[in-house]
Amino acid sequence: MLTKKGKYGLKALVDLARLGPGQTAFINDVATRNNIPKKFLDAILLELRNSGVLRSKKGPGGGYSLSRPAGEIRIGHVIRTLDGPLAPIRCASRTAFEACDDCVDPEGCQVRRSMTVVRDAVATILDNMTLEQFVASGTQGLDEEPAGHQASQLG
Numbered sequence: 001m002l003t004k005k006g007k008y009g010l011k012a013l014v015d016l017a018r019l020g021p022g023q024t025a026f027i028n029d030v031a032t033r034n035n036i037p038k039k040f041l042d043a044i045l046l047e048l049r050n051s052g053v054l055r056s057k058k059g060p061g062g063g064y065s066l067s068r069p070a071g072e073i074r075i076g077h078v079i080r081t082l083d084g085p086l087a088p089i090r091c092a093s094r095t096a097f098e099a100c101d102d103c104v105d106p107e108g109c110q111v112r113r114s115m116t117v118v119r120d121a122v123a124t125i126l127d128n129m130t131l132e133q134f135v136a137s138g139t140q141g142l143d144e145e146p147a148g149h150q151a152s153q154l155g
Helices: 004-017 027-034 038-050 075-083 110-128 131-137
Strands: 054-057 063-066
Touching (some): 004 027, 004 063, 027 038, 027 063, 038 054, 038 075, 075 110, 075 131
């Protein structure tokens, strides 16, 4: 599940991706436009800057901007930076594997194998989705399904 930190980070990146070339935005402005607590956004943007997604400039004309074009920023990288591994459970993670306390056979565990399939599906989607696509998808209407995808009938 995406945390508030991840959600706010994505909202801030969408805001920054909509800036014109060479423009920057102050944290206060991004926070106000997106209804994000400023102090929380400070920490989020610092993490994104440290991971190379954003750059910041101090002084007049300063603020935050994307470090590279939105088409080169992968949503999977952003979510991993802010929320950690994409796997729904630790034992299905590639980067942060942790065996479950109650598991005697992680390799044979059906829950782990199934959640690994889920992790791979989520990673495939998010690692192939750019910030540019993410921003564009918001302009197409939230109820529309992307071409080639069928809506699930499960709750």
